[in-house]
Amino acid sequence: MKIIVDAMGGDNAPIEAVKGTIDAVNEYGINAILVGKSSIIENELKKYDYKKEKIEIINAEDIITNDDDPAMAIRRKKDSSMVVGAKALVDGLGDGFLSAGSTGALLAAGIFIVKRIDGIDRAALSVMYPTLKGFSLLLDAGANVDCKPEYLHQFALMGSIYMENVMGIKSPTVGLANIGTEKGKGNLLSKETYELLEKSNLNFKGNIEARELPSGDVDIIVADGFVGNVVLKLTEGMAASIFSILKEEFTKDFKTKIGAGLLKPALKNIKGRMDYREYGGAPLLGLKKPIVKAHGSSDAFAIKNAIKQLIKFIDKDVIKIIESNNHVLINNLEVDNNDL
């Protein structure tokens, strides 16, 4: 197996991207291609011990940043590490692609260069959402802000296949992010999506209220990209603001400082439990080849974990399973349409 890594993507590139890739090569025995300015990458590679034949470089002079307009950048920056990496994936030089760069640009690269699976209407950004019980797969986390019920149905299907095969969860449960638990609650989109999911052969557990999302009662949380992104970002924002309140209150006087000192390991544990780095990357589901987005602020450890996830994504043939299941889904829908 050979994976392609965007060496220039993310806040800590190329240092952490290169180090994480080497760690993954050493630990998992895979081969890798690093895409980016070869002189810079070579300089980084020199610092480490690894089997030289296991890592290649493909040169790319340009870099896409978060300030670039995603779709425009993919069209114009032909020699960027992201575009060159995505093309290498399409050309079969590697089996999967990882980048910690701009989410929007990576999605655009996926859609315009790698292309969607036939019959899948929209590709979804799927993130590991930390919960009290571990994590849920949240999709769509922001790729598609205006959705139709069929898209959400496809997200649920792709998420189920991913969780079953990559994360090893038997018959994973699906919940629809909503503002009430009963059937019939929510907006037009949620009501129609409920109907589709109820009729599907997925393990659909009904609506899940936003209040219950952090409890982690379902394996897959389905939402349109606007709501999914609000959920993801607000969760981060709430965690950050509660920790800032804790810090403020815990450093108020001598007594609280002593208390906080005694709780230091516990507080560190808590932060660890919410650490995105533990959960690997965010798979882009619905594309013809495996692509995983690592968090923009990934360090080598996070890159390595995201690569581990990409390896499983490739190894378990998730895309083939999505392709074959999607045919069943399309056929079922056709039957349903005839029924009307």
Add this chain to the structure above:
Amino acid sequence: MKIIVDAMGGDNAPIEAVKGTIDAVNEYGINAILVGKSSIIENELKKYDYKKEKIEIINAEDIITNDDDPAMAIRRKKDSSMVVGAKALVDGLGDGFLSAGSTGALLAAGIFIVKRIDGIDRAALSVMYPTLKGFSLLLDAGANVDCKPEYLHQFALMGSIYMENVMGIKSPTVGLANIGTEKGKGNLLSKETYELLEKSNLNFKGNIEARELPSGDVDIIVADGFVGNVVLKLTEGMAASIFSILKEEFTKDFKTKIGAGLLKPALKNIKGRMDYREYGGAPLLGLKKPIVKAHGSSDAFAIKNAIKQLIKFIDKDVIKIIESNNHVLINNLEVDNNDL
């Protein structure tokens, strides 16, 4: 001034509703009407000291619960405390109405009995959203799950008038809940709403990302009722789950227990800062008379605070100001439509 209180609404009714009303009567010198089963209310009233002439009772035999379908309940349970209270408001027996009962039913009572202000398309549930800086007014928090840009424009206008007059904030700032800060981000609804708000004479600060909502950078957060409700509920859910993690980690062993003991006052402070009870009730904006929804689990203190807010809502003539400003808004829109 005379306010009407639904004595039977909420988890702790009638005990806390009656006690909170008496506290408000004693503290603010207002008169009150308690609506509900008179025998039960009389029994409660006996327990306290207050000027008898200041509190009347209107009998209502029935109660609307959270299990009732809101619209159906308003139509069928004619002798419920909520319907009787709303009718008393329309009949001019009091100046404002407070209930801690079912949010949906109170909204339905507002729309079907009290009716919307002419030219206002939708009534909004507006909640005080706790932030690092105090609170923001979040609307709509769940009344209207499928919105048009004009509705959100009206929400922003009504929220601004409320915050300026009732909460005393000069030229309050408005933010549009969105998934990115730049203009042009978000779904169709947010893009079109942005245009309207930008052209308005409101103090519009642009998009506000979900991650920044807890920071409290704007006085008014505008969202459609689906997103607003997700924001509100997820915020509650995140706070609850982080506190449950804290509790788990802080009671793990002897050392953490000592630490947590030293931090007890600090932790209590933190909970206080997120306490809905401090922030009074949720005004229903867009109706012809003032209605405030108190939290379902309100105790007497929360009821009293919500009444205080209702008093200001009445006293500052918010509804008249909305009526006159809305005419300006409608006229402006007509001009804009002619421009097209």
